[in-house]
Amino acid sequence: MKKSMIAIAAFGLASMTIAQKVPDPVPAGEVFAREAIGHALAPPTPEAGHTAPSSANAPPEDGQWTMPSKNYASTRYSALDEIRPANVRQLVPAFTFSLSVNKGQEAAPIIADNTLFVVTAYPNYVYALDLTREGAPLKWKFMPKPQPASQGIACCDVVNRGGSVSHGKYIFNTLDGQTIALDVATGKPVWRTRLGNINLGETMTMAPLVADGKVYVGNSGGELGVRGWICALDENTGKLLWRAYNTGPDADVLIGPDFKPYYASDRGTDLGVKSWPPDAWKIGGGNVWGWITYDAELGTIYHGTGNPGPWNAEQRPGDNKWTTGIFSRDPDSGKARWFYQFSPHDEHDYDGINEQILLDMPFQGAMRKVLVRPERNGYVYVIDRRTGQVLSADPFGPVNSSSGVDLSTGRLQVNTEKETHLDHVVRNICPTASGSKDWNPSSFSPRTELLYIPHENMCMDWLNMQVSYIAGTPYVGAEVHMKPGPGGNRGELTAWDPVRRKPAWSVKENFPLWSGTVVTGGDVVFYGTMDGWFKALDARTGQLLWKFKVDSGIISQPVSYRGPDGHQYIAVLSGVGGWSGAVVSGPVDPRDGSAALGMTSAMSDLPRYTTAGGTLYVFSLPH
């Protein structure tokens, strides 16, 4: 017995050193050059006008931050300019606040009427802090008590991407599928609406969009065969106004005579049924767990749709509509206006749920109303938001799973060498399943006319496996091992020029960037890293101006606001986790590279750099 004990101890040490090695980066020669696969309908015409959101979608600065995207245009731009490259080195913490939850914190702090609101990861505590008093003491705390079992069906940590303040209510979702509106003064619920069923694997992690008297929310569950939907609720009562599914018959998808997709491949009857094997659409994903955007100018909402299920694409031949695409819908009826599919018959988990930034941009010598999408499949798309026509699509990270977008048909040109197969490992697919970029949002400055994209540089090996659907359990059917992309840096911040279709500058990061960015009128960009640095860069040059080490890695959405004292503040949540950080915040063993849907392979060294946490940090200049 003693002998075997010694063997156990010896093996424990050996396995630690073997398994915690991050795989070698994919060689640079295995991906396509940006110039080779990027396409546009016309050459750039930057002289034709200034790129900026319209005033309807980005009202003048009020010093607040009432929704995660800052404004309808989703620029995440704060015009406040007290903090500038010349003085940002003096930034110091003004106060901090423990969130009492050591899971991945992905939310944006919300600031309205001199109160700061924040919602945590499960169990989704909501705190309101009084910014008018010294140390920003707690005004109230609300505990929604979501069903504990919901933790077991959340694919990628038990995160929450934030709430919004509108008309005296703080509105947010819970992991177990509720949308709740709290009275901002008291923290008491004004209404609670249950929308998701955890026994079907449904969770809610996204940030509701509140606009036009409605609350728009969607479900998560693309890894559990959950059929995706988006709902609109009455902002005052929480009553369901409409629900549109993203798979199935036209009647369910709210496709009618007004539906005018730009490309022929999206025209036809009941494509949400016909582009699937029989009944597969019922368990086909297409969830709305990312960003919904309201266009006040055109009276439209836009939302992406998640990956089709299961990941094993050989079990679902067809284009799998309406997954991995973007819808334009009538806010009042939910009726679809147009749709574009980024990744038809997705074989690599390239959810289409990222943020869309609404801009007026010069194109072909004239100003166009566009939305800009840095997409998970690796391309920055510029899309005419009236019609759904793709004007340009250029890679912003390493790509070899496709070789560009055919702008005459709109179709992604899939690289057959990187298609996935049963019982056969396909190696070095770029980007990885979490994409060139995941959910964490970019920011856009009308001053620099640049988009600040926080993203990843990772690739993967992929093996398809046969999987059966069992309600409430994962429906994946793939074994994935992720690895660093060319160069070995797993993350990057790219300042992208959407007009000239190329980076202005970029900064490499060791770990994938899983935080959003915020850019200010002082021309400073802020973001956080998974190893716990909060950084400030010069928005024009990318030069690192300031950094501060916080208690845990950062995967949240930094914001900027004006305090009651008239000074500018920068707020961010620490708390590593999420899909990429589950190896720290979750119950994951780094010796299994396939753990956490293959992310662990690429992130097994993160526990050496950071630990779980969860704290609000607020910074300002000394005053």
Place this chain on the structure above:
Amino acid sequence: MSSRCRIELFCAGFVMLAACGARTTQAPPASTNPAQGVIGSALAPGLDHPLITIDPRAAAYYDNADAVMTGKRLYAQYNCSGCHSNGGGGMAPALMDDSWIYGGRLEQIHQTLVEGRPNGMPAWGGKISDPQLWQISAYVRSMSLPATLDAQQGLTPSQLPAPVPRQVDEDAGWTPVPGTSNDYTSLTPGPA
């Protein structure tokens, strides 16, 4: 584990037993009542040592190579791998480490499979046949065995599961013997 204790276990054959070692002289007060079920707590009121049990239904799945291999197949078929991966976890806890929330003995794992657990583990009792649940339990119990960890070839753990020796569950198991932990996180080195 002393050999004397092993003989006692072999001869006894009744439903539940006290922990082995020098303390076995103390009679287990109410543990012979099968209605009590599987003991899941390390705290036994009135005793100075934890109680352990060996469910007689588990006996056939110890030292049984077929059980762990069949369990491995079922583990994939019933989507256990979707949450627990190849033992490394993800949506659900890792199973290949030495950390157990609800107990890591074969009968405790079986109980977890049957009843489910409040933080997201589904209840599989009545949905998967009981012999299959025992086979899955045996595979899960095998994942953290040194012999299984040692047999790993390539990137994917738990592919060559070792049979579960009965004696690994005859230890109370609540406190790792000093120097025997394979808890790598306790030795996590910093950045190179």
